Amino acid sequence: MGVLDGVRxxxxxxxxxxxxxxxxxxxxxxxxxxxxxxxxxxxxMLDLGPHAIINRGKKSIALDxxxxxxxxxxxxxxxxxxxxxxxMRPGVMERLGLGPEVCMARNPGLVYGRMTGWGQQxxxxxxxxxxxxxxxxxxxxxxxxxxxxxxxxPPTLVGDLGGGxxxxxxxxxxGILHAGTSGVGQVVDAAIVDGxxxxxxxxxxxxxxxxxxxxxxxxxxxGAHWARTYACADGLFVSVQALEPHFNALLFHTLGLGDDPDxxxxxxxxLWGQLQQRLAAVFASQPRQHWVDLLExxxxxxxxxxxxxEALLHPHMAERGVYSRTDGVLQAAPxxxxxxxxxxxxxxxxxxxxxxxxxxxxxxxxxxxxxLLNASQ
Numbered sequence: 001m002g003v004l005d006g007v008r009x010x011x012x013x014x015x016x017x018x019x020x021x022x023x024x025x026x027x028x029x030x031x032x033x034x035x036x037x038x039x040x041x042x043x044x045m046l047d048l049g050p051h052a053i054i055n056r057g058k059k060s061i062a063l064d065x066x067x068x069x070x071x072x073x074x075x076x077x078x079x080x081x082x083x084x085x086x087x088m089r090p091g092v093m094e095r096l097g098l099g100p101e102v103c104m105a106r107n108p109g110l111v112y113g114r115m116t117g118w119g120q121q122x123x124x125x126x127x128x129x130x131x132x133x134x135x136x137x138x139x140x141x142x143x144x145x146x147x148x149x150x151x152x153x154p155p156t157l158v159g160d161l162g163g164g165x166x167x168x169x170x171x172x173x174x175g176i177l178h179a180g181t182s183g184v185g186q187v188v189d190a191a192i193v194d195g196x197x198x199x200x201x202x203x204x205x206x207x208x209x210x211x212x213x214x215x216x217x218x219x220x221x222x223g224a225h226w227a228r229t230y231a232c233a234d235g236l237f238v239s240v241q242a243l244e245p246h247f248n249a250l251l252f253h254t255l256g257l258g259d260d261p262d263x264x265x266x267x268x269x270x271l272w273g274q275l276q277q278r279l280a281a282v283f284a285s286q287p288r289q290h291w292v293d294l295l296e297x298x299x300x301x302x303x304x305x306x307x308x309x310e311a312l313l314h315p316h317m318a319e320r321g322v323y324s325r326t327d328g329v330l331q332a333a334p335x336x337x338x339x340x341x342x343x344x345x346x347x348x349x350x351x352x353x354x355x356x357x358x359x360x361x362x363x364x365x366x367x368x369x370x371x372l373l374n375a376s377q
Contacts, residue, residue, distance in 0.1 A: 001029060001341055002027070002028045002029020002030070002338070002341055002342070002343050002344065003028050003029055003338050003340075003341040003343070004025060004028040004029040004030040004173075005029040005030075005341070007025070007029070007030040007031065007082050007083075007176065008030070008031045008033070008080060008081040008082055008083075009022065009025055009030050009031070009032045009033070009081060009082060009083045009084070009085060009172070010032075010033050010035060010074065010077050010078055010081045010083075010084045010085070011032055011033065011034050011035065011058070011084070011085040011086075012035050012074075012084070012085065012086040012087070012088070012093070012098070013034055013035060013036040013037060014086065014087035014088065014115070015087070016087070016131070016156065016160045016164070016165075017087065017115050017160040017161060017164030017165040017168065017192065018085050018086065018087030018115040018165070018168070019034075019054040019055065019087075020054050020160070020161055020164075020165040021085055021113070021115065021164075021165040021166075021168045021169045021172070022034065022054070022055075022058060022085050023053070023054045023055065023056060023057065023058070024165065024166075024169045024334075025169060025172065025173075026056065026057030026058050026346055027056075027057060027334035027343045027344070027345070027346070028334065028338075028343050029341065029343065029344075031059070032057065032058040032059070033058070033059050033061060033077060033081075033354075033358055034055060034058040034059065034060045034061070034349070035061055035063060035065075035074055035077075036060055036061065036062045036063075036351050036352060037062070037063070037064070037065055038062045038063065038064050038352070038375075038376040050327065050329070050348055051329050051348075052348055053329060053331045053348065055348050055349060056331070056345060056346045056347065056348050057344075057345070057346025057347070058346070058349055059349060059353070059354040059357075059358060060349040060350065060351055060352055060353050060354055060355075061352060061354055061355040061358050061359065062351050062352030062355055062376045063355070063372060063375075063376060064372075064375050064376055065096055065098075067372070067375055068097075069368065069371060069372060069375075070372055070375070071096065071097045071098060073359060073362065073364060073368075073372060074098060075098070075102070075103065075106050076362040076363065076364065077358065077362050078098075078103050078106055078107055078110060079106050079107050080107075080362065081107065081110065082109075082110070082111060082176050082179070083110065083111040083112070083113055083172045083175065083176060084103060084110060084111070084112050084113060085113045085115065085168070085172070086098075086112075086113070086114060086115065087114075087115040087116065088116075089116070089125075089126060090116065090120050090121075090125050090126065091126075100112045100187050104185055107185065108183065108184065108185055109179040109183050109184065109185045110179075110185040111171075111172050111175035111176050111179060111185050111186060111188060112185065112186070112187045112188065113168050113171065113172045113175075113188045113190065114187060114188060114189050114190060115164060115165070115168050115190050116189075116190075116191055116192070117129045117130070117131075117133065117134040117159075117164075117191065117192045117193065118134070118191060118192075118193055119189060119191030119193060119194060120189045120191070124137075131155065131156050131158075131159035131160045131192070132153070132155075132159070134159045134163070134192040134193050134196060135153060135158050135159040135163065135192070135196045136151075137193055138159075138163070138192070138193045138194075138196040138197040138200070139197060139200055140153075140158055140159070140163065140196035140197060140199060140200055141153055141158070142214070142216070143203065143212075143216055143219075143221075143222060144158070145216065146216070146217060147215070147216045147217025147218065147223075148217070151216070158196055158199070159192045159196050160192065162195070162196065162199055163192045163193075163194070163195030163196030163197075163198070163199055164190060164191075164192040164195055164196075166195070167190050167194070167195035167198070168188065168190035171188035171190055172188060175188055203221070206219070206220065206221060207219075218269065220243075220267075223269065223272050224266070224267075224269075224272050225266075225271075225272050225275035225276040225278075225279050226240055226241070226242040226243070226247075226248040226251060226252075226266055227240065227241045227242070227243065228240060228276060228279070229305060230279060230280055230283035230284070231280070231283065231284055232283055232284065232286060232287050232288040232290075232291065233284055233285060233286050233287045234287040234288055236287070236288035236304070236305070237288070237304070237305035238283060238288055238291050238292075238295075238302065238303070238304050238305060239302070239303050239304070239305055240279075240300065240301060240302050241301050242300055242301040242302075243301070245266065246299070247299055247300060247301050248266045249266075250298065250299055250300050251295075251300040251301070251302070252266075254294060254295060254298065254300055255279075255282055257278075257282075262274075262275060263275065288304055291304070292304050308323060308330060308332075309330065311323055312324070312325075312330065321333055324345070326345055327347070327348070329348075331345070333345065352376060355369075355372070355373060355376065356369055356373065359372065
């Protein structure tokens with residue numbers, strides 16, 4: 001029984017951040033009904049099948065959304081739901097007959113969640129794009145990468161998921177809370193350009209304070225020798241981010257550099273370049289495990305750079321159960337954690353697995369259900 005037990009959400013199948021948002025809500029106990037389109041695997045980009053972690057905990061129905069009877073069936077589901085998730089280009093849902101006006105006429109308290117890259121309005125609203133494009137335009141990509149090198153961020157994390165799915169999930173939950181007291185639903189326009197720009201506010205605060213120039217590799221958070229990743233003798237990597245004086249003093253002392261006069265001036269940016277080279281040579285002299293044995297668990301603000309498979313086995317991550325192999329699929333546990341109503345990892349449904357069950361609960365006749373099932377084959 002998760003914290004969202006009793007909440008019902010209809011999700012129109014798409015790719016990326018919309019399904020991830022649905023997974024987050026399903027992890028927390030919401031009933032998420034995934035409406036998948038028959039014979040349209042292009043909507044999923046890749047047919048992940050039993051590996052589609054983003055569909056875990058959901059119920060899947062498969063319908064031909066070009067069939068008016070199928071659209072009516074979806075509207076019946078919406079009548080008894082708290083929210084809807086869709087990630088089409090602006091106007092597509094309207095052309096299907098499932099736009100906000102139609103859906104909210106059937107359910108005035110519906111929270112209609114719209115997930116796009118560019119947003120519902122603006123000169124680029126109808127243009128194609130992906131995660132990298134959205135965070136490039138929003139400014140969120142600028143600080144990602146080394147000075148003098150092309151910017152590059154971890155795929156999907158900053159834009160699709162951080163700036164998209166998480167903001168949509170928060171917007172939907174907030175909208176449901178508002179509808180619960182007012183009876184009034186609303187449209188949530190979750191644009192990745194908006195969310196990823198909003199994520200920049202902490203960094204923009206540091207910039208406004210004069211500690212993070214717009215030139216990459218020169219600021220307090222991305223230029224100092226004590227805030228880097230370094231290669232080890234075995235080709236693996238470690239990270240340090242000893243921002244505060246007592247933390248970087250401990251780091252340098254543990255590395256045998258505590259008496260070096262240059263390392264006693266950690267905030268002198270004129271020294272950062274040469275001290276990066278010196279630390280690089282130190283870390284490159286030993287394999288990663290040597291530095292783990294020396295630094296992990298101290299206040300030197302250190303961690304090895306692990307793959308997800310390595311993280312599964314790390315003692316800290318293992319004790320917290322952060323990763324698991326569920327049904328043979330490596331996946332991360334639900335987050336955040338709730339003390340009274342913990343989240344749970346649900347099964348990954350087969351496409352259309354729950355079609356008949358869900359349509360019966362929606363009150364459709366057996367004849368109509370049979371027609372829709374036949375049309376979906």
